[in-house]
Amino acid sequence: MARDNADRLQFSLLFLAILALALGLALHAAGRPDAAIFAWQAGVLPVLAALLLEIFSSVRKGEVGLDIVAALSMTAALLFGETLAAAVVAVMYSGGTVLERFAEGRARQEMSALLSRVPRTATRHANGGLADVPLDLIEPGDLLLIHQGGIVPVDGDVESPQAILDKSALTGESMPVRVDRGQEAMSGSTNAGPPFDLRVRHRAADSTYAGIVRLVEAAQASKAPMARLADRYSLGFLAVTLVLSTLAWWFTGDPIRAVAVLVVATPCPLILAVPVALVAGLSRAAHFGVLVKGAKPLEALAGVSTLVLDKTGTLTDGRPQVVSIEPQNGMSEDEILYFAGALEQASRHPMARAIVAAARRQTLMLPVPEHVFERAGEGVSGTIDGRSVCVGGVAFVREQIGLTSAPSPILNIGTVVVALAIDGRMAGYITMADALRSGTAELIANLRRVGIGRILLATGDRQAVAQAVTAGLGLDAVCSDLSPDQKVRLILSERESGTVMMVGDGVNDAPALAAADIGVAMGARGAAASAEAADVVLLVDHLDRLLPGIEIAQSARHIAMESVIAGIGMSVAGMIAAALGYLSPVQGAVLQEIIDVAVILNTLRALRIDPRIGEPMRTAVPADVVRA
Structure with a gap:
């Protein structure tokens, strides 16, 4: 609701700014310049007021961003009579905000799609017939009929000779897979074949897809501010802007030069668009079965240098x-x-x-x-x-x-x-x-290819078992007989030499996941403690999802940094031209609008990141298990 109200406010400000700009231009063309100035001021002041409130809120949180430059440019333009330039900046800023919200919504589409697919009822066999019942009434042992095209509502075992399941919404696998009698059908999959019977294994609230939905909702409802790469450069850029505008005014005695510099320095969509690359990365990763809990973990995922793997449920x-x-x-x-x-x-x-x-x-x-x-x-x-x-x-x-x-x-x-x-x-x-898991050796090689230089095994199993399981994998170290607190000490030790990612799936892995720079939990149906402690959750029980997750994070961060460097670089060049008198305030505003649109379109390339991804890893090679 709060987001909807904010969207309506931004659309209203944009509509008012555009209307005032158009009306002012019409009045100016009709020979009524005073009325035109009044119209432009009427369009600028509401946008400026909303911007000042946002800046005040950010400063109270200890955040200083490039929003200040936009406020300075509109204020200076109004004070020195450049109301048309101020009106153009107002349209640019409010339009950039609306464009950012649209782009962010587009970037979140994969995560939103996961939520929209949640089934509400299931068809249950009862008394020789079929009945549609709410999911809350489904109990383990019930027999369900899964219609063609229907979503598997709960985890269960296939009772029919076979089922054809489309897992693309969860795993990114483009081809449906066959699941034979007695094998598990994961909730959230789509029945791509004829109807089949499913024997319920877990209640709906305990099923895989319910866990995925809870994780997605938690990620979307997080109140942590989104990482904004542009703000890392905001103080320096703000200083450069003020110095250039002051020097232009000082040496020429013309305050309009200072206004032109400030207008060109208004990187409105740059402030808003850079996070879109990261949000698009989050959404794209979710498409491949990797749920990253925010932009900050996505950035960290892009820079991992050391990987620590648990054995049971991870390598095996x-x-x-x-x-x-x-x-x-x-x-x-x-x-x-x-x-x-x-x-x-x-x-x-x-x-x-x-x-x-x-x-x-x-x-x-x-x-x-x-x-x-x-x-x-x-x-x-x-x-x-x-x-x-x-x-x-x-x-x-x-x-x-x-x-x-x-x-x-x-x-x-x-x-x-x-x-x-x-x-x-x-x-x-x-x-x-x-x-x-078959294909582990190939996965290890690919992880090294994307920049992970050190890969270790950390397990509580015996040394002989750990060595037998990892033989031929080329790991840098095999650490066995570890208690949970010893795993934490290992993680802290490795963090001294770089960014550490820990992958695990059990309750005993939760402390190590929390201690790592990036904690990755295997499977949404794994231990709740590990999923809660982790920064990244692999939505399906396939270790090979690490590879596309890392590749997407690296690409998204590269696009974001590219936007920062290109946007600020072109803005500085325009500021210099304005300081030398080659650009008027209005021309500077139009130029900056072109720059900003180019930057935000560049960030949307993150929606098309296509990592190299192989088939999900299957089980084949003996490892360790004990009947307790």
Whole structure:
């Protein structure tokens, strides 16, 4: 509401300034110069009053910007009778403000699009039929129908043979992806194929897209002032302006020369347009699944020199995966998955979920287990199709079937073995691991290409596991067995030599994320503490989003700096020409308007930043996981 009122005020000031300028020109042409002067003054004074109030508010906050030059130029022009020049500056300033607000709205379009896509209802299967219900009434375990073209309202598992999902609004991926039965469908995706059924995993408020929306709303509602690169040069530019105008008046005795210098020095849209490059960068980054919480973190992201990575959930997928199956006693791999997956439906352990998902990917129809007994963290026993089944850790399964001696499966570093027994006999082993994200080595190389000179791993895992996971990645250091406070000390130490970015996803990473110059949280559905502490949130669980985020930040900052240098440089050249008498106040105002329009159009190039981006990283290589 406050922004709408401010927009209406700016439009009203612009309309009044243009009307007064046009009316004054018409009166002057009709031979009524006194009435023309009165009309121009009537257009200038409201704009000047609004500008003085804004300057007063900024000074109270300790901010001194180039707005002062605009106020000086209008005031001086009025005092020395250059009312036409004052009217042109008023139109220029109010028009620049309106143009900036339009450009900022255009720059925020990707973030606004995320908010506009929030679904309000879902179609739920109930009593043999379908009913549209509010999202607040959806509970885990409900079965939803996702219509073609509809937005997936909550996180869940695909119950149909497959689904075709368009994730472009969240990830920037241009092509829809296939999600098979048992795999997760992320909320916020669009159904690009035929209707499919979705088994709800989380309530709407706890789903990925709800987390994204909360983060976007928080970023847009932030009351922190936007970074204004132009203001860094404001005091120096203001001093140059005053010196040139004073010298021009002193040596020529003509105050109009001083007025001309002040008018040319009014970089109105430059003051307003430079942040547009940064806002456009924020919006463009959101298009690629990178939510940056403001212009200041975007600037810092452009200058990162050291990257510190967490392991679990960052370099690795953070979820166990089935990597191999070793049948025993004549069983097949599908039979092992069938019995293990059916029984593990009764467990909520991450490994149990992974085994169930692997079985469903094989399109196995899993029966409901009976007589289930679970020993937390060790294993599950029960009945499947009338047969006694036990699945879990090797020691647990051997204990359940009374097996005292048997060949032990080979256990590589970073893997864990789940055993399966059927009717008192060992049936096979399932090897599981937390998978290293494929393409990590290429990503590390690309991160170095964009200017990150030092990349480290910081993990609480054992040294042997950390070394095995990172072998061949070419990291500068692998720091293992770290507690959260030791991670913080590592970050503070690295900050002494440059800007440090920390990437993590867990509650234990929150202190390190807060300590870094730039904290990056993996995935909007990650720990709330890490997302809150981070400056950047990767909206999807893909580490490769770092690359376009950094490239966009660097490009946006380059465009912003380019606008500062070009705008102020051309203004100084015009000021010198005005001081030497080559430009009148009116000519100077027109020249500055041309300069400012060119500058603001240049900043809008940030909306077309197109980083080089590959396919999202997938999981493939074994890493570390332990069944607790």
